Amino acid sequence: MEINPKQFSKLADLVYEEAGIRLTDQKYELLKSRLAKRLRKTGYTLTRDYIDFIGRDRDEFNRFIDAITTNHTFFFRENAHCEYIINNISSSDFLKIWCAACSSGEEPYSAALQLADNNYRLSINATDLSDTMLEKARKAIFPMERVSHVPAHMLRRYFQKGSNRYEGHVKVKKEIRDLVQFGRFNLITDAMNDRFDIIFCRNVMIYFDAATRQKTVDTLVQSLKPGGILFTGMSESLNGIRHPLKQVMSSAYRKI
Secondary structure (H helix, E strand, O other): OOOOHHHHHHHHHHHHHHHOEOOOHHHHHHHHHHHHHHHHHHOOOOHHHHHHHHHHOHHHHHHHHHHHHOOOOOOOOOOHHHHHHHHHOOOOOOEEEEEEOOOOOHHHHHHHHHHHHOOOOEEEEEEEOOHHHHHHHHHOEEEHHHHOOOOHHHHHHHEEEOOHHHOOEEEEOHHHHOOEEEEEOOOOOOOOOOOEEEEEEOOOHHHEOHHHHHHHHHHHHHOEEEEEEEEEOOOOOOOOOOOOEEEEEOOEEEEO
């Protein structure tokens, strides 16, 4: 399977328009390998025929975007943010939280179980562009390596150990799953009709260009209550972005 320059440009434009991710020429091999999997799944052999197909079939278009944008994650990733909440925000108030790029659910479940363990009352709205990732998140079943950073006492309390075909996996217990509601949301094109005390939007804007980062931050700020906290990825910066936020720690910003 080959992708000619015109086809690469067409597919890259589709990814940018839908997900805000700019695929440069350096991403040719990544696009080629992930596209090849979709061609095998759908029975197509030519890239041009597949491009025509995703122009007609929205479900397959979404699966294509899923294949290109899915990234690896794990429990307690960049956990300094949850530690900041526990150390600086009172547990007496109910917390409304938005995880705005939740992937397969490790991020919202990590926050939910730690805050519940510290007697917070909370609800988490977890969203992602990928229907495939959201389906995995709702199932809440993860391989053991994804929970390697979870303390032993939390593993025992908040996870069920799998057996038989689920050997080597764990499932998040219902008391934590009930704290998290999952739904599809496109940070580039959708509007959030709610406001939150805390927003996590981590390790996604690093893939955006400046204009898309500005648009995304505008959406996040609009959805953040006054005094609320926005957490970005540790490798992300809001430098060059207009916003009414004050940095309170590395990659953490309070709405003024």
